[in-house]
Amino acid sequence: MSTSTRKAREVQARERLILRTAEAMVAERGYLGMNMDRIAEATEYSKGTIYQHFANKEEIVAALCVEGGERRVELFRRAASFDGRPRERMTAIGVSTELYLLLHPGHVQMEQLFHTESIREKTPESRLQLLFATELGCMDAVVGIVRDAVTEGDLTLPDDVAPEDVCFGLWSLTYGGQSLIAAKPHLGEVGIAEAAAALRRNQHALMDGYAWGPASHAWDYDATRRRILAETFPEEAAATGLV
Amino acid sequence: MSTSTRKAREVQARERLILRTAEAMVAERGYLGMNMDRIAEATEYSKGTIYQHFANKEEIVAALCVEGGERRVELFRRAASFDGRPRERMTAIGVSTELYLLLHPGHVQMEQLFHTESIREKTPESRLQLLFATELGCMDAVVGIVRDAVTEGDLTLPDDVAPEDVCFGLWSLTYGGQSLIAAKPHLGEVGIAEAAAALRRNQHALMDGYAWGPASHAWDYDATRRRILAETFPEEAAATGLV
Amino acid sequence: MSTSTRKAREVQARERLILRTAEAMVAERGYLGMNMDRIAEATEYSKGTIYQHFANKEEIVAALCVEGGERRVELFRRAASFDGRPRERMTAIGVSTELYLLLHPGHVQMEQLFHTESIREKTPESRLQLLFATELGCMDAVVGIVRDAVTEGDLTLPDDVAPEDVCFGLWSLTYGGQSLIAAKPHLGEVGIAEAAAALRRNQHALMDGYAWGPASHAWDYDATRRRILAETFPEEAAATGLV
Amino acid sequence: MSTSTRKAREVQARERLILRTAEAMVAERGYLGMNMDRIAEATEYSKGTIYQHFANKEEIVAALCVEGGERRVELFRRAASFDGRPRERMTAIGVSTELYLLLHPGHVQMEQLFHTESIREKTPESRLQLLFATELGCMDAVVGIVRDAVTEGDLTLPDDVAPEDVCFGLWSLTYGGQSLIAAKPHLGEVGIAEAAAALRRNQHALMDGYAWGPASHAWDYDATRRRILAETFPEEAAATGLV
């Protein structure tokens, strides 16, 4: 039995190695730059072995997405459990997305890939379910915070605005901001000097726009942010140098 | 000379045809689905002729991005010249992005492609400059509106917030929202029913967050939107069915 | 010793299982559709074990041919021992080929494969001998009947016609007819409605052509056929639904 | 225009070269031994060029079958037009099949391949139609002869025997006989010394069996055969050494 567990561990380790290698390749040279031959060479396994773990190229991308999704859900859950007022917890979600991007650059790219190219078609339903589940998990965490804010009286939404719509706004803003930062290295030249900081400010502006209290001028969210990093994500903060 | 101008016109026309064809291919079948053979066949020109216009496949993508950028700048300029208060003009910018997406679906995809794949490396500096110029053009139009808002007293920015940062927020929100709508067909299943409307509300929430007057509860921006469509983009509105 | 016999029995059983599995695969998906992985999976033995029984893929095909040959010899011998006049016994041979085809579809295919592909080269001489022996066995059974017909005065062959030539005729006719039926599903569209019945009639026409008595118009060979099925191949007839 | 005809000729020539090469490969090393790389190498064209003529491997087999079918129809038509009594003309059909086998060994193999492997599935309907048309052409020629025999009073068929059934008999006998000769090089060791001659005798025995006059003992069909070779197939006879 110890044999089988050791083997299982080896299998897992190899799978991780393959995924890490593939991820790096996509990040560096794009989807077309990631190919099975190169993965085989880089991992020092044979092509056949790679195929024993992943039935085809698309499966690798899908696995990468699922894996990333799971990591993100985990971060989101921890963020949502931050000890503080709802808006502080939502701030923690923002911090977690920042950390996620720093810890796993290239994963956003993977997700885009998954939609852009016709990879989806080749992915078995089961994996698509997994993927959807992670998305749902993230959404649940975030919507929960908005609902808590409403319950606790920090936020009053107009009749025609659902909690999900607020989430969608923050999601759009964050996803868009991070994408732009990744895609346009010349943001500085267009006048956007500190894009990451600007993104944070915009997140708060959006919450202010919904009159989600306490408003940013009435609360020290920088202090909150420091607390989040220290209390909820100490390791990640250290690893990424976000302190 | 009249000969050479006719020829020049023909060249331009052909170039446009090639680009339109390529664009449609990427939109329908992804980057891998666009190939020189198919373009040649669809345009009814020979492959050699295609190569006389574009040195390689990447050039086509780059040209498509530039062209799309130019079209967008034009829309932005018209939006910015809308006759109304700055926030109304910014609303017009939002409308123009909506129209742009409807008129040129697939262009967002092209832009992502340009970054995702290692196309950039093969693109000559001159074309990169053109591309950058269009982005700058958009930015200028938008920043101009923010500045006007400040000048006219509708908006007061804190010391640590530059007009560009506000633009970045709206840009992020819009780009992110549109990307999510395109990429996640199952937004409805996650609770986001009317994504496009939600995006517009979020844009206004963000401006409200910056206390950009008149606030959304103090002004009928739906009416503004109708005016924009009717006065500034009548043709585009008709073409896209946005009324 | 009882141990070793049990083991020998197990080995045989496993070998049979492997062959049955392989046979079904070839019948269903062609030679390329039969591969070692699939056999291993279907038999629930490991690939290594398969290789312990058969040195390579070609050996399996060869073994399948030998095995099929042996089954056929057995059927032929039983047919030849049918209680009746020589031409009736030859009719029994015809019935046995019909039954064989129904009981082991795909074996004809195997034999063709054995010749078509360069499998022969990889087959050891010993197995080729076995294969040849089964063919000889069939031939012996059939030639014996022709000789008996001559001896009993039912058949008089010209000087330049050997009993083997008559056998060759019937063999060709039957093999050809069965191959055509298997290969051309559209025989009906060419005007050949009841191919199997037509084949039987042609076999009798050929024997009539050699003036092998009793002629078909002078004997009820349909009754003979029914007797053969009932007396000599009751089980096979039941299994194939030939009644 | 002369350019285009020259080009067309070149294309045809190349196509023929590819088909000839492929045919030889299948004949020598089986279907699996014929592969696109090897064809490219043998023809001294690049793989891409081969694919410009044939969309895939299966297309080559299909083309080979069609081509062979057309050649056969032509031979059959000429045979059917032999100047003589119907049974002599049918003898000419037999001669044509002999010549065909000698002129195009390996084509029978191709046809078997076409059925054995799942090549059919990949063949476009249009080519299947062509193939079917050639078969129909052969059938028409042969059935026509049988009908003429009936009309001219040389042959009287029982009510339950259609002309097509007689054709099926001769087809089976010939196809089967030729297949056996090709597949079993050791027929001699089984007692069948002169297989080709035996096949001819069996064909006549079959016709005798149907009482198709003049019977073989009442007519010198060897002389007929010589006439056929000399009058109808002089070139083919010379080329194959059949005299």
Add this chain to the structure above:
DNA sequence: CATGAATGAGCCTTCATTCAT
């Protein structure tokens, strides 16, 4: 200038066979 046949590197994938455990 236009053409489109020719090229061939490169990609994804399969599978017979081996061999350490």
Add this chain to the structure above:
DNA sequence: TATGAATGAAGGCTCATTCAT
């Protein structure tokens, strides 16, 4: 003796690019 992961050669096919006509 059984296992099945690992191997890697080989195969079918695509497509950007070139160049003779």
